Amino acid sequence: MGRHLPFFVTLGDKETPVEQRLTTERLALRPFTLDDAPRVRALVGNWKVASMLARVTYPYGQELAEQWIAGHEHRRQTDADHPYAIEKDGELVGCIGLHRVDEGKAYDVGYWIGEPHWNKGIATEAGRALVNHAFEASPVSHLTAGHMAENHASGQVLGKLGFRYTGTEQIWNEARRAKVLGLRMVLKRRNG
Numbered sequence: 515m516g517r518h519l520p521f522f523v524t525l526g527d528k529e530t531p532v533e534q535r536l537t538t539e540r541l542a543l544r545p546f547t548l549d550d551a552p553r554v555r556a557l558v559g560n561w562k563v564a565s566m567l568a569r570v571t572y573p574y575g576q577e578l579a580e581q582w583i584a585g586h587e588h589r590r591q592t593d594a595d596h597p598y599a600i601e602k603d604g605e606l607v608g609c610i611g612l613h614r615v616d617e618g619k620a621y622d623v624g625y626w627i628g629e630p631h632w633n634k635g636i637a638t639e640a641g642r643a644l645v646n647h648a649f650e651a652s653p654v655s656h657l658t659a660g661h662m663a664e665n666h667a668s669g670q671v672l673g674k675l676g677f678r679y680t681g682t683e684q685i686w687n688e689a690r691r692a693k694v695l696g697l698r699m700v701l702k703r704r705n706g
């Protein structure tokens with residue numbers, strides 16, 4: 515299958531195509547810029563966030579945040595990843611993105627929200643917008659997602675988005691430098 519979200523990268527103003535910006539009632543989803551690095555470091559450098567993400571090094575320094583953001587454009591252009599900064603009231607509060615998986619048949623949804631902003635429905639609201647956009651903008655048959663077994667809040671978010679459990683896996687957690695039990699989930703395209 516070819517590139518799924520070509521209009522993320524080819525339509526509109528080249529630097530900020532319209533589809534790189536999604537809006538919801540309270541949120542703006544937009545590309546990260548290097549100016550976001552200090553805030554990303556502060557939010558992801560929190561153990562409660564880093565330890566729930568598979569591939570985040572801990573401690574998490576600003577250089578890592580800058581490298582991560584600097585890689586976004588290439589990963590978007592190659593349809594490997596579509597990362598969005600989540601902004602609320604003009605402030606960066608989290609991240610949500612799509613990662614191409616299953617040999618291009620699906621995207622995996624991942625996200626984090628800064629601890630001061632938890633339990634305000636932000637992950638759910640951003641997730642709804644991104645899931646809808648992924649199905650509208652690409653031909654994928656399903657989306658996947660996963661969370662660590664202990665991460666009940668994330669399971670709750672994915673359940674509200676319509677994801678259902680499919681199985682378990684042992685996943686490497688970079689912050690903890692250990693394997694942990696993960697739960698896998700899927701959301702199939704409706705009427706498709």
Ligand SMILES: CC(C)(COP(=O)(O)OP(=O)(O)OC[C@H]1O[C@@H](n2cnc3c(N)ncnc32)[C@H](O)[C@@H]1OP(=O)(O)O)[C@@H](O)C(=O)NCCC(=O)NCCS
Pocket residue numbers: 562563564566567625626627628631632633634635636637638639660661662665666667668670671
């Ligand atoms: C998981 C995370 C993204 C949730 O973000 P959020 O914006 O707080 O999520 P929402 O407010 O939309 O929804 C959270 C839901 O979890 C529930 N919840 C929160 N803590 C919970 C817990 N310990 N046990 C069970 N449910 C919990 C909330 O009640 C809410 O459900 P409800 O709306 O049905 O009441 C956020 O906590 C986070 O970023 N954690 C660290 C990184 C992470 O886990 N990323 C996801 C990796 S898979």
